[in-house]
Amino acid sequence: MKKLILALLVxxxxxxxxxxxxxxxxxxxxxxxxxxxxxxxxxxxxxEVNLYNxxxxxxxTGSTWKFIPNNNTGMYQVNQSSCVSTGxxxxxxxxPKPESDGVxxxxxxxxxxxxxxxxxxxxxxxxxxxLDDTTMTWAMTVSLEGxxxxxxxxxxxxx
Numbered sequence: 001m002k003k004l005i006l007a008l009l010v011x012x013x014x015x016x017x018x019x020x021x022x023x024x025x026x027x028x029x030x031x032x033x034x035x036x037x038x039x040x041x042x043x044x045x046x047x048e049v050n051l052y053n054x055x056x057x058x059x060x061t062g063s064t065w066k067f068i069p070n071n072n073t074g075m076y077q078v079n080q081s082s083c084v085s086t087g088x089x090x091x092x093x094x095x096p097k098p099e100s101d102g103v104x105x106x107x108x109x110x111x112x113x114x115x116x117x118x119x120x121x122x123x124x125x126x127x128x129x130x131l132d133d134t135t136m137t138w139a140m141t142v143s144l145e146g147x148x149x150x151x152x153x154x155x156x157x158x159x
Contacts, residue, residue: 023095026104027069029131030095033158034065036076042150049151052110052124057151059083064158067093073115074108090115095128104128106138126153133157 039057041047049057055078065076077088092115093108109123126138129152136155141148 023097023104026095026128026131027067029133030067030136031069032067034067034136034155035158036060036063036065036153037156038154040152040154042152047144051151053119053122054078054089054110055083055085059085060153065155073111 039049039051039061041049047057051057051060059078059080062080063076063078065074067074072094073090073092075088075090078086080086090111090113091108092111093106095104095106098104104127105125106128107123107125109121110118112118124140126140128136129139130137134157136157138153138155140151140153142151143149
């Protein structure tokens with residue numbers, strides 16, 4: 001019986017360690033500058049989408065994002081000159097252990113230069129659908145007319 005308990009404990013610890021290693025590897029891959037090149041929706045039509053209580057999806061297209069994993073902070077810059085709200089925004093991020101569905105999520109919340117929340121401590125969560133050395137894809141599910149509506153954001157690494 002003791003051997004069975006010990007074996008179960010070893011398996012449990014090994015699986016937790018593997019998950020933690022995956023999160024660490026993801027953060028290392030994430031490090032650097034990225035461009036948000038494309039935003040798509042899971043249905044056809046014309047939609048007015050405001051992302052992160054900040055700017056329209058059109059304004060976010062072409063934005064640059066910088067991730068600093070050693071302190072879980074970053075910055076994104078809205079570059080579209082035709083947009084009212086341009087400039088840099090700071091954020092704090094994390095990639096927690098996957099949920100029971102096995103999906104990894106990217107979570108972030110806006111902060112100011114002093115690392116204080118700027119959005120009443122509210123944050124955002126996107127499914128981390130894909131991450132490799134050059135591309136990354138996030139999917140955020142929101143509600144539209146009572147049904148799930150998926151916003152997909154495709155990034156390319158700059159550095």
